[in-house]
Amino acid sequence: MPSNVDTARSVTFTAETASDRAAALIDGIPVSLTEYRCPICGGTFTGYADLKSHYATAHEGAAAPVVAVLTLNGRNCEVLIEPHWTLKRTLQFRLGLTGAKHMCDKGVCGSCTVIMDGRAVLSCQMLAVECEGRDIETIEGIAANPKWRPLIDAYCRWDAMQCGYCTTGFLVSAKALLDKNPNPTEQECREALAGNICICGTYPRHAQAILEAAARLV
Amino acid sequence: MADIAGVNGQREHFRVVGQRNLPGKLSYAIAAGIAKFGNDYALPDMLHAKFLRSPYANARVVSVDTTRARALPGVADIVTWLDEDIARISSHGESFGPGARPWLDNIADQEGAEVAVIVVAEDEDICDEALRLLDVEWEVLPHVVDLFRGRSPDAYVIRPQVRDTPTFGAPGMGGPPNPPKRGNVAYSNVISGDAEAGFREAAHIIEYDLYTPAFAAHLPNPSGSVAWWFDDPYCSEGGQSLRIEGAVRERMAIAMMYGLPPEKTVQEGLFMGGKYCDWGLRKSQEITPLLAKRAGRPVRCVNTREDMFDFIMKQRYVHMKVGFDDAGMITAVEDDSIADGGVWGSSSFGNVGDLTQGPYNTLKCKNVTQRMEIVDSNRGKMYVSGQHCPFNWDSITMAIHLIAEKLGRDPIDIARLNLHGPTSQDDINPVPSFEACVEAGKKLMDWNWHPAGTKKLPDGRMHGVSFRYQMCPRHSFSSYNCKLELRNGVVHMPTQGPLFGVFAVECNAMVVAEELGLNYDDIQIDFDYRETFTPVGGGSDGTTASAWAMKECANILKRQILEAAIEYANDPPMPGFGHGFGPPPPPPGPFAGLTPDDLDIVEGRVVLKSDHSQGAPFRHATPKNIFATYSGRPPLALWVTGQMGKQLDTMNTAYCEVAVDTETGEVEILRFGVVADPGKVMRPISLESQIDQVMYFSQGCQLLEDFVYDEKTGVKLNNNMIDYKKPGMLDVPRVDREFLETRAGNAAYGSNGISHSLANTHLAIIAIYNAIGVWVDPPATPDKVLKALGVI
Numbered sequence A: 001m002p003s004n005v006d007t008a009r010s011v012t013f014t015a016e017t018a019s020d021r022a023a024a025l026i027d028g029i030p031v032s033l034t035e036y037r038c039p040i041c042g043g044t045f046t047g048y049a050d051l052k053s054h055y056a057t058a059h060e061g062a063a064a065p066v067v068a069v070l071t072l073n074g075r076n077c078e079v080l081i082e083p084h085w086t087l088k089r090t091l092q093f094r095l096g097l098t099g100a101k102h103m104c105d106k107g108v109c110g111s112c113t114v115i116m117d118g119r120a121v122l123s124c125q126m127l128a129v130e131c132e133g134r135d136i137e138t139i140e141g142i143a144a145n146p147k148w149r150p151l152i153d154a155y156c157r158w159d160a161m162q163c164g165y166c167t168t169g170f171l172v173s174a175k176a177l178l179d180k181n182p183n184p185t186e187q188e189c190r191e192a193l194a195g196n197i198c199i200c201g202t203y204p205r206h207a208q209a210i211l212e213a214a215a216r217l218v
Numbered sequence B: 001m002a003d004i005a006g007v008n009g010q011r012e013h014f015r016v017v018g019q020r021n022l023p024g025k026l027s028y029a030i031a032a033g034i035a036k037f038g039n040d041y042a043l044p045d046m047l048h049a050k051f052l053r054s055p056y057a058n059a060r061v062v063s064v065d066t067t068r069a070r071a072l073p074g075v076a077d078i079v080t081w082l083d084e085d086i087a088r089i090s091s092h093g094e095s096f097g098p099g100a101r102p103w104l105d106n107i108a109d110q111e112g113a114e115v116a117v118i119v120v121a122e123d124e125d126i127c128d129e130a131l132r133l134l135d136v137e138w139e140v141l142p143h144v145v146d147l148f149r150g151r152s153p154d155a156y157v158i159r160p161q162v163r164d165t166p167t168f169g170a171p172g173m174g175g176p177p178n179p180p181k182r183g184n185v186a187y188s189n190v191i192s193g194d195a196e197a198g199f200r201e202a203a204h205i206i207e208y209d210l211y212t213p214a215f216a217a218h219l220p221n222p223s224g225s226v227a228w229w230f231d232d233p234y235c236s237e238g239g240q241s242l243r244i245e246g247a248v249r250e251r252m253a254i255a256m257m258y259g260l261p262p263e264k265t266v267q268e269g270l271f272m273g274g275k276y277c278d279w280g281l282r283k284s285q286e287i288t289p290l291l292a293k294r295a296g297r298p299v300r301c302v303n304t305r306e307d308m309f310d311f312i313m314k315q316r317y318v319h320m321k322v323g324f325d326d327a328g329m330i331t332a333v334e335d336d337s338i339a340d341g342g343v344w345g346s347s348s349f350g351n352v353g354d355l356t357q358g359p360y361n362t363l364k365c366k367n368v369t370q371r372m373e374i375v376d377s378n379r380g381k382m383y384v385s386g387q388h389c390p391f392n393w394d395s396i397t398m399a400i401h402l403i404a405e406k407l408g409r410d411p412i413d414i415a416r417l418n419l420h421g422p423t424s425q426d427d428i429n430p431v432p433s434f435e436a437c438v439e440a441g442k443k444l445m446d447w448n449w450h451p452a453g454t455k456k457l458p459d460g461r462m463h464g465v466s467f468r469y470q471m472c473p474r475h476s477f478s479s480y481n482c483k484l485e486l487r488n489g490v491v492h493m494p495t496q497g498p499l500f501g502v503f504a505v506e507c508n509a510m511v512v513a514e515e516l517g518l519n520y521d522d523i524q525i526d527f528d529y530r531e532t533f534t535p536v537g538g539g540s541d542g543t544t545a546s547a548w549a550m551k552e553c554a555n556i557l558k559r560q561i562l563e564a565a566i567e568y569a570n571d572p573p574m575p576g577f578g579h580g581f582g583p584p585p586p587p588p589g590p591f592a593g594l595t596p597d598d599l600d601i602v603e604g605r606v607v608l609k610s611d612h613s614q615g616a617p618f619r620h621a622t623p624k625n626i627f628a629t630y631s632g633r634p635p636l637a638l639w640v641t642g643q644m645g646k647q648l649d650t651m652n653t654a655y656c657e658v659a660v661d662t663e664t665g666e667v668e669i670l671r672f673g674v675v676a677d678p679g680k681v682m683r684p685i686s687l688e689s690q691i692d693q694v695m696y697f698s699q700g701c702q703l704l705e706d707f708v709y710d711e712k713t714g715v716k717l718n719n720n721m722i723d724y725k726k727p728g729m730l731d732v733p734r735v736d737r738e739f740l741e742t743r744a745g746n747a748a749y750g751s752n753g754i755s756h757s758l759a760n761t762h763l764a765i766i767a768i769y770n771a772i773g774v775w776v777d778p779p780a781t782p783d784k785v786l787k788a789l790g791v792i
């Protein structure tokens, strides 16, 4: 069985275990690349120069992947990506982080939200190569940070989720709000989350959760 | 009396059931971003697959030359409909509509349909490029996306080979047979009583039209799967085992599709995303095992958002004729509808499947004629496998308001007059639950109905209100196989995943805690795909039904624990000797010579009923591990007996208040109100959440959402989330809710589910009519309002 497969069975998800698992995902991202895989034919190389010369001979005319250094949840990591890859795609398929979700892929739903240099942005609309040198915070980083436990707790206590698919996008937007405005009003919560769509209609519970979290965070 | 066949149906004191703020068992995983849905899986060495999708609304692939695509670097495999591997597979999931059809063929019956070819490559971009390099010869055929054109006698017949007779829901028992299919149109008629006689009795007859637009399901998580084969140390016979993620609850269907025993078909993921009555497997969820087998590598196939604009509600036009007497009592109903049959294999809900479950069963009037034309179309597919919010329900809501308008009476009084009592259509006593709901609803809404177009708000906008009733469905036709274990002093509830968003497991765990005198957190959920207990089965009503079965199981476990505690006390181990190896056994509780009736369980301790301070924690009371099982369901599954709506127990009511700006045409829903009687509230936040969800669904389909087609090409013009607007945080109105607990349901503690029975197609539309005195078809966009007002 492939090695990075999640086997969640028999795990009890508590605030602690979920936070630990998020932290483990972040810790598991290698700082530097040791293998360079050709995205076209799957061939692997030990150095980037070898991959580039493979491209020149085997895939002439194709744009070779590039090595980008992303600053994710406070740590630098090298990724090998094609220039047109979005940050969302990179997070999932290169870094194993699936907290940012793909719902619309058009910048409409907010499910893929991450925080970049302090602002909530849509990772499906950002080219990964453009994110170099910028501070990227994902839901996994927020969940792994004990400071934000009250926000995670409040989301769980208030069922600010049904199927849970959009939830992380809302939570990241909520965290970005609280960074800027630790004591938001209900209307400010609603406005901050206006870019997130929940098909399951959980809307009223988000402000409830954020207001409770804000009271505990101060 | 509720729950007569069960235990504790009339329990009066609840410590756990009904509590708020108990986090879901998977909530922390979701919130922390570690929950993996099917489309999240990414494996080393994984290939990606994509289907050829039709650019035409109706077409046939005559031939495909794959040479250029196969030559593209990075392409691992190409499979066509002519391939033997494809011919061998067939779907075993929820399936709809008559007529066997190959799993993949060369017929494309809607734009975007999967057709003829699947490509497998190193990544999705290469798949796309390979699809572009296919040399496909298409035979483009005429299409039907306009139902009126499709039903005309000279219309091109798009699907002559299927749907001779609608198979589900109609005709009525003993009724005349349906006419044979003609052109694109199949017929389904349900006739009860004598409508003609009813119209002769009537003092008034009204006729009106009601239009329901198509409404997109678009599930939150794009459907798809990832599959791979592996050497299974636990089950090595018969070759490799299959691991598939993303097949939602249909692991067994996948096993059957590939001829695998269940134990060799593994799906461990716990998160299936939003699945509300939509259980149909998409092809992307079924094909990956075959492709992974051929490639010897994991394969992922996930739909794009554009591929996911299926219907949760199909287009329907209804013409209604209703007769009533001077008091407002309905004497006859004629319901003539033209409904979208969708593409081949569409669910019959939304058309014929609703006919025998409509609102008419709740009326005293028995003279009802329903005639439906179901038009084959190339508009799209509906996968919904069950609905408790029949899509034509509001045909009668509209009648009630129109009768009220005509007679100058309050629509709630007209509804009360026409609604039959609990036992049958001949029962003239009002349903107590209905009376309780409307009494509370009137207070909640400051109900003050006014004739249409007569109330102006201080800001100049016109004010309108509406009201609607529905029954709470009872869904207890499934049995639930429950198992509870006391293991090392801890109660375990083994449960099958994956789960969707109704907090059903939590509700069941609360019931177990309640019955066993434990706290919610004491119940350990063991998720295991091999287990048989799954509380998913009809949304919240399935939850309450499974909770009934789980309550029985908890009481069996309780009895066994008490018996074991007495047995241990009667036969304690000799001092210094254990019952086996390991540490010395704990001293037993003070239960020697007692009977189980002398004991109880309180806060995780077996105690004397007469003195709760005398007792022992589970671990001390018995060293045994104890297993309890129960298989069954609550009594009275009205769906099965055909009495759905003809017998009534718990009801719900919804209200809407709007303001309409007659200068701009803008409609604001000032608030929705819901007073519902689920019998007993099990998990309040889930219930609130479910109600908000359906009210937002309802808002969307009445004010915002509709599919738009290019009539010339049959192509959908708005199958993306920019052009198709779902309500967001700032769009949704206030929803005021109140719950009653009449304990009149048939599931745990007299509960019934709510499911999505409050979902409606015309509550806001009727309120708009009440505001401005003219009808606007949904979605009531400002331009349509202004047009209806004659302003533009």
Ligand code: FES
Pocket (backbone or CB within 6 Å): A101, A102, A103, A104, A105, A106, A107, A108, A109, A110, A111, A112, A113, A122, A123, A124, A125
């Ligand atoms: S997936 Fe990025 S905004 Fe919807």
Ligand code: FES
Pocket (backbone or CB within 6 Å): A161, A162, A163, A164, A165, A166, A167, A197, A198, A199, A200, A201, A202, B220, B274, B501
């Ligand atoms: S919880 Fe399902 S989409 Fe928001």
